[in-house]
Amino acid sequence: MTRPIQIWWRDDDATEASPALSRLLDIKRRWNVPISLAVIPARAQKSLVAVTQEPNVDILVHGFAHINHAAPGERKTEFTLERDLAEVRNELSSGLARLRSLLPQTLAVFVPPWNRFPSGLLDELAKTNYCGISAWGAEAEWKAAGGLSIRNMHIDVIDWRSGAAAKPVDGLKAELAALIAQSKSALNGPIGLLTHHLQMPEHAFAALEEFFHSVAQSQDVVWTRARSVFQVPEPQ
Numbered sequence: 001m002t003r004p005i006q007i008w009w010r011d012d013d014a015t016e017a018s019p020a021l022s023r024l025l026d027i028k029r030r031w032n033v034p035i036s037l038a039v040i041p042a043r044a045q046k047s048l049v050a051v052t053q054e055p056n057v058d059i060l061v062h063g064f065a066h067i068n069h070a071a072p073g074e075r076k077t078e079f080t081l082e083r084d085l086a087e088v089r090n091e092l093s094s095g096l097a098r099l100r101s102l103l104p105q106t107l108a109v110f111v112p113p114w115n116r117f118p119s120g121l122l123d124e125l126a127k128t129n130y131c132g133i134s135a136w137g138a139e140a141e142w143k144a145a146g147g148l149s150i151r152n153m154h155i156d157v158i159d160w161r162s163g164a165a166a167k168p169v170d171g172l173k174a175e176l177a178a179l180i181a182q183s184k185s186a187l188n189g190p191i192g193l194l195t196h197h198l199q200m201p202e203h204a205f206a207a208l209e210e211f212f213h214s215v216a217q218s219q220d221v222v223w224t225r226a227r228s229v230f231q232v233p234e235p236q
């Protein structure tokens, strides 16, 4: 029997405790699924401390302030090659430091806002002590730099092109099945599931639960957590 393919869950844009975040964490507990919260360092509030104190919650660094610095007409991105390099370096390192002082369990894994980050800056991430980056899409399209692990998301519960509507659960299951088939022929790391708790329409929460139900019944996939995906040892 072949080994099951790993799947992990990343939720973006957390800054504070909120009803939507509580709802997501309830679902996490109900289905016993590990979650990684990508938290925005410059906007992170103390209220996150209490709500993230439970097993199987990993914290990732979601940009610095989640501000768009793209040139007019360009796609949104916080980090660009045109920005002052000293300022970029400062944001990358102080973002990690700030989040670690608030949430010591933070992993040195960078999640670029809007899933965009210039490959010309990957080296800077490695230099500022990040061990990995998580964005969107096939990892092969990202050039690894300085020993950084690249572990992306591949399934999004929201259909952004249809006005941020919830995808039907059958669609999510079909995406998973296609990714499983792909992984079997060319295994290149775990499958990533992406959510945005603050922007999920009502239907998306239900679809997520149904999706978790089908993963629980599958022999092909097994949940893993960011700490394992990025091979970060447990704290002593």
Ligand SMILES: [Zn+2]
Pocket: 012, 013, 062, 066, 113, 114
């Ligand atoms: Zn974001």
